[in-house]
Amino acid sequence: MSDEVTIFEVGPRDGLQNESRQLGIETKVELINLLNKTGLKKIEVGSFVSPKWVPQMANSADVFGAIDRQDDIRYAALTPNLKGFEDALNAKADEVAIFAAASEGFSQKNINCSIKESIERFKLVAEQAQQSGLPLRGYVSCIAACPYDGATLPRQVAQVCQQLFDLGCYEVSLGDTIGVATPKQIRELLAALLTEFKPQQLALHCHDTYGQALANINTGLELGIRTFDSSVAGLGGCPYAQGASGNVATEDLIYLLNGLGLHSGIDLDRLIEAGSFICQALDRSTQSKVALARSGNQAS
Ligand code: HMG
Ligand code: MG
Numbered sequence: 001m002s003d004e005v006t007i008f009e010v011g012p013r014d015g016l017q018n019e020s021r022q023l024g025i026e027t028k029v030e031l032i033n034l035l036n037k038t039g040l041k042k043i044e045v046g047s048f049v050s051p052k053w054v055p056q057m058a059n060s061a062d063v064f065g066a067i068d069r070q071d072d073i074r075y076a077a078l079t080p081n082l083k084g085f086e087d088a089l090n091a092k093a094d095e096v097a098i099f100a101a102a103s104e105g106f107s108q109k110n111i112n113c114s115i116k117e118s119i120e121r122f123k124l125v126a127e128q129a130q131q132s133g134l135p136l137r138g139y140v141s142c143i144a145a146c147p148y149d150g151a152t153l154p155r156q157v158a159q160v161c162q163q164l165f166d167l168g169c170y171e172v173s174l175g176d177t178i179g180v181a182t183p184k185q186i187r188e189l190l191a192a193l194l195t196e197f198k199p200q201q202l203a204l205h206c207h208d209t210y211g212q213a214l215a216n217i218n219t220g221l222e223l224g225i226r227t228f229d230s231s232v233a234g235l236g237g238c239p240y241a242q243g244a245s246g247n248v249a250t251e252d253l254i255y256l257l258n259g260l261g262l263h264s265g266i267d268l269d270r271l272i273e274a275g276s277f278i279c280q281a282l283d284r285s286t287q288s289k290v291a292l293a294r295s296g297n298q299a300s
Helices: 011-017 025-036 060-066 082-090 104-111 115-132 154-166 183-193 213-222 250-259 268-282 289-295
Strands: 006-009 042-047 074-078 095-101 136-141 171-176 202-206 227-230
Touching: 006 202, 006 250, 011 025, 011 042, 025 042, 025 060, 025 268, 042 060, 060 074, 060 082, 074 082, 082 115, 095 104, 095 115, 095 154, 104 115, 115 136, 115 154, 136 154, 154 171, 154 183, 171 183, 171 227, 183 202, 183 213, 202 213, 213 250, 227 250, 250 268, 250 289, 268 289
Parallel strands: 006 042, 006 227, 042 074, 074 095, 095 136, 136 171, 171 202, 202 227
Antiparallel strands: none
């Protein structure tokens, strides 16, 4: 198994979409410019979704336009439909992501259509992405459980993964949207998925609501997964999954990988600086244990 691990930083999108406070363009741009200096190679900058649904992402085009782009970093965007794709293309996103769910309840609440309808919409996005030469990523939400429908079966996840690969996704990110999965569930899910897909086709996107994200990621590592989504300072959540907290903090993930002797190419100190900047801007404390420990402010 490879020693190289890819981190997909989703903080500027997943992290900031859930903030009650509307953040200005300058703050988002500064966050991404700080992330540019950490060694990250993939950063999800924003989403091109309805501003009525997610007002916090309404300025994504302006953010794309103002960041200090680096040639060796891919700046990504979520695109739920053709309009979103066209906006992402105009904003010069380097790659786009379509996002489906393994459960009907979440699909309806998040993107206002059934899973089947979402795949039909995504087909149009996939065709355009291919024509424009943009890499297409897929997400499957609620891989372990759905806030509306309860437990999710591995078979449901596998079906949606297959549909996303059929549309041309180079990778599917498996989202534990409400952060309830435990390592046993992740092991069983991945064991099932890895009978159909290669580990290089899959990424894990763990929210940390129940504090299981690092344990789940470690399980993924043991089974050969080498791409993980994470959010600087552990920001985030989904507006359509009430109570779900942020993604695993990128700082904590890097500390884990460093301890395991795995290489991400990311500078932990610079990452902590980026996390500290956004926490100050949001006037909130970091969710990263590592950042807390390094600041000497750990709770006693
Ligand atoms: P809809 O209301 O069914 O769509 O929403 P519609 O086609 O009927 O359009 C309604 C209005 O939205 C129209 O405007 C459209 O122009 C506009 P109006 O005529 O009313 O003024 N519209 C758009 N505007 C801007 N950009 C667009 C767009 N599309 C339509 N792309 C829709 C359907 C999908 C648009 C809506 O449900 C939506 O925007 N949902 C976004 C949900 C979202 O962003 N959720 C969070 C991200 S997913 C996530 O966090 C999970 C993840 O992290 C993985 C995990 O953790 O599991 C990825
Ligand atoms: Mg998420």
